[in-house]
Amino acid sequence: MICRKCKKRKAVINIKAYRLPLCDECYPGWFIERTKKVIKEFSLLKKEDRILTAVSGGKDSLSLWHTLCKIGYNADGLYIHLGIEGYSERSLEKCRIASEKLNRRLIVYNLKEKTGKSIPEIKDLRSKCSTCGLAKRYIMNRTALEEGYNVVATGHNLDDECASLLSTALRWDLGYFGRQDINLPEMKGFVRKVKPFAFFSEKEVLTFALLQRIDYLDEECPYAEGATSILYKEVLNIIENRSPGTKIRFYREFLLKKKEFEKFRELEELRECSICGQLTTREICAFCKTFGKLENRSY
Amino acid sequence: MICRKCKKRKAVINIKAYRLPLCDECYPGWFIERTKKVIKEFSLLKKEDRILTAVSGGKDSLSLWHTLCKIGYNADGLYIHLGIEGYSERSLEKCRIASEKLNRRLIVYNLKEKTGKSIPEIKDLRSKCSTCGLAKRYIMNRTALEEGYNVVATGHNLDDECASLLSTALRWDLGYFGRQDINLPEMKGFVRKVKPFAFFSEKEVLTFALLQRIDYLDEECPYAEGATSILYKEVLNIIENRSPGTKIRFYREFLLKKKEFEKFRELEELRECSICGQLTTREICAFCKTFGKLENRSY
Numbered sequence: 001m002i003c004r005k006c007k008k009r010k011a012v013i014n015i016k017a018y019r020l021p022l023c024d025e026c027y028p029g030w031f032i033e034r035t036k037k038v039i040k041e042f043s044l045l046k047k048e049d050r051i052l053t054a055v056s057g058g059k060d061s062l063s064l065w066h067t068l069c070k071i072g073y074n075a076d077g078l079y080i081h082l083g084i085e086g087y088s089e090r091s092l093e094k095c096r097i098a099s100e101k102l103n104r105r106l107i108v109y110n111l112k113e114k115t116g117k118s119i120p121e122i123k124d125l126r127s128k129c130s131t132c133g134l135a136k137r138y139i140m141n142r143t144a145l146e147e148g149y150n151v152v153a154t155g156h157n158l159d160d161e162c163a164s165l166l167s168t169a170l171r172w173d174l175g176y177f178g179r180q181d182i183n184l185p186e187m188k189g190f191v192r193k194v195k196p197f198a199f200f201s202e203k204e205v206l207t208f209a210l211l212q213r214i215d216y217l218d219e220e221c222p223y224a225e226g227a228t229s230i231l232y233k234e235v236l237n238i239i240e241n242r243s244p245g246t247k248i249r250f251y252r253e254f255l256l257k258k259k260e261f262e263k264f265r266e267l268e269e270l271r272e273c274s275i276c277g278q279l280t281t282r283e284i285c286a287f288c289k290t291f292g293k294l295e296n297r298s299y
Numbered sequence: 300m301i302c303r304k305c306k307k308r309k310a311v312i313n314i315k316a317y318r319l320p321l322c323d324e325c326y327p328g329w330f331i332e333r334t335k336k337v338i339k340e341f342s343l344l345k346k347e348d349r350i351l352t353a354v355s356g357g358k359d360s361l362s363l364w365h366t367l368c369k370i371g372y373n374a375d376g377l378y379i380h381l382g383i384e385g386y387s388e389r390s391l392e393k394c395r396i397a398s399e400k401l402n403r404r405l406i407v408y409n410l411k412e413k414t415g416k417s418i419p420e421i422k423d424l425r426s427k428c429s430t431c432g433l434a435k436r437y438i439m440n441r442t443a444l445e446e447g448y449n450v451v452a453t454g455h456n457l458d459d460e461c462a463s464l465l466s467t468a469l470r471w472d473l474g475y476f477g478r479q480d481i482n483l484p485e486m487k488g489f490v491r492k493v494k495p496f497a498f499f500s501e502k503e504v505l506t507f508a509l510l511q512r513i514d515y516l517d518e519e520c521p522y523a524e525g526a527t528s529i530l531y532k533e534v535l536n537i538i539e540n541r542s543p544g545t546k547i548r549f550y551r552e553f554l555l556k557k558k559e560f561e562k563f564r565e566l567e568e569l570r571e572c573s574i575c576g577q578l579t580t581r582e583i584c585a586f587c588k589t590f591g592k593l594e595n596r597s598y
C-alpha cells in the first residue's frame with residue numbers, strides 16, 4: 001500500500017477508521033496535526049496555559065509530552081513514584097530521559113516518601129488499581145494547584161476511553177458517564193483535566209512513539225494483569241476489526257450525548273478535608289483516608 | 300460435580316451466574332420454576348391471558364411454547380413463513396410437530412402469499428435482517444389483534460437482549476433504550492409483548508431443549524451470517540467467561556434504569572396507515588411501504 005499523503009513511499013500504517021495509509025515520514029506529521037485539531041475542536045488547551053503532563057514512562061504519556069512540546073505548549077511533567085518494586089524505578093528513568101531531551105522540568109512525587117505508604121503496601125478493600133487511580137487523581141490535581149499549573153494533561157487514548165465507557169455501560173452507572181470527558185472543566189479546587197490523545201487508538205500512539213524513537217518503558221504495571229480494562233480493550237478491538245470506526249463513533253457520540261447524564265451526578269457540597277485541606281465531600285478525603293492513617297501530614 | 304438440588308446425580312450444567320450445578324433430572328424443573336419467577340417478578344402474564352407465541356422453529360421459541368403450555372398458560376403459536384429457500388420449510392415442519400405434540404393451534408402467516416414478496420426478494424436500502432425484524436413485529440401484532448390474542452410472547456434470551464443493548468450502547472441511541480423491555484405494555488393498537496426467557500442464557504435454553512427432547516431446527520438463518528448481533532454475543536460471552544454474572548447484571552440493571560431513557564423516545568402522533576389501517580406515524584406504515592408496493596392488500 002502506498003502512502004496517501006506523499007503518494008510515493010510505502011505505507012507503514014493503515015488507519016482503517018479513516019481509510020488512510022501513511023508512510024513513516026508522513027505519519028508523525030499527520031499525528032501532530034490531528035492532535036492540534038482535537039485540541040482545537042474540544043478547546044482543550046490555550047497557548048498561555050501552564051500544563052502539567054502526567055507521565056508514567058509509557059508510550060502514551062511520553063508521546064503526549066513530546067507532542068505538546070513540539071506544538072509549542074508550555075508543558076512540564078509530573079511523575080508519581082508508586083513504589084512498585086523495579087517497575088517504578090525503570091519508569092522514572094524513562095521520564096528523566098524525556099525531561100532532559102525536551103529540556104522541561106520533571107516533578108517527581110514519591111508516594112512512599114510523602115505518605116509513608118507505597119501502592120504495594122496498600123491493603124484496602126478497594127482493589128489496588130482503583131486505589132492507585134484515586135492517588136494519581138489526587139496528586140495530579142494537588143501538585144498542579146501547588147506548583148501553579150492551570151491544566152493537567154493525561155495520555156489516555158481511545159482504547160482507554162472506550163474501555164472505560166464499556167465498563168460504565170455494563171454497570172449502567174449513569175452518574176459516572178456524567179463525569180467522563182475529554183475536557184473536564186476547572187471547578188473550585190480542581191484544575192482543568194484534558195486528554196488530547198483520546199481520539200488516537202493505542203496502535204496509532206504506539207506507531208508514533210516508535211517512529212519518533214521515543215524512549216519509553218514497554219512494560220505493563222505488574223498489578224494490571226487480569227484487569228478487566230484489558231479484557232474490555234480486547235473485545236472492543238474484536239468489534240473494531242470487524243467494523244472499523246466503531247471505537248471512534250462510540251467515543252464521539254458519547255461526547256455529544258454526555259450532557260444527558262450530567263443530571264445523574266450527585267453534586268454534593270464540597271468542604272476542606274480536615275487533614276490535607278483539599279476539597280472533598282467528606283470530613284476526611286479518600287486520599288487521606290487511605291494514605292493518611294499513620295500520621296498527620298505536614299503539607 | 301454433583302447436582303446441588305438432589306445431591307446425588309452428576310451435574311450436566313453448572314449455571315455459573317448462580318454457582319448452581321444441576322443434573323439432567325433436576326434441571327428442567329429448575330428452568331420452569333425460574334420462568335415462573337421471572338413471569339411473576341415482571342408481571343409478564345396472567346392466567347387468563349390469550350397468548351400468541353411467536354415460533355421460528357428454533358430452540359428458544361419452541362422451548363418457550365413448550366414451557367408456557369407446561370405451566371398451564373393458554374398459548375397458541377404463530378409461524379411467519381419468510382419464503383427463505385429450504386430453511387423456511389424446515390422451520391415450519393418443526394413448528395407443526397410442536398403444535399401437534401402440545402395440541403395447540405399453529406397460525407401460519409405466509410409472507411409471499413399475503414404480500415407477493417418473500418424476504419429473499421426484498422431489495423431494500425435497509426438490510427434484510429432489519430426488514431425481516433420489521434415484518435415480524437408487524438405480523439405478530441396484527442395477527443394477535445385480528446385473532447383475539449392480548450399478548451405476544453417471544454423467545455428472546457439473555458444473549459439476544461444483551462447483544463441488542465450493547466449494539467444500542469455503541470451507537471448511544473438513547474431513544475432506543477427507552478423502547479427495549481422485558482414487558483412492553485399494551486398501547487392503543489398494540490398488544491403487550493413479553494420475553495419470559497430474557498434471563499436465560501442461550502446455553503441454558505439449549506440445555507433445556509436438549510433434555511426435554513424438543514424437536515427444533517438447529518440451523519441459523521442463511522442471512523444471519525456475519526450479523527453484528529452474533530459478534531456482540533461472542534464478545535459478551537468472552538466477558539461473561541471472565542466475570543460470570545456480567546450479562547445478568549447488565550440486563551437487570553438496565554431494566555431498573557430504563558425509565559431514565561423513556562424521555563428520549565419521540566412519541567409521535569399515531570394514525571391509521573392508508574393501506575392496511577394499522578397504527579403508524581406516517582401516511583403509509585413501514586410494512587406496507589416495503590411489502591405493499593405491488594398492489595393494494597385486501598386484508
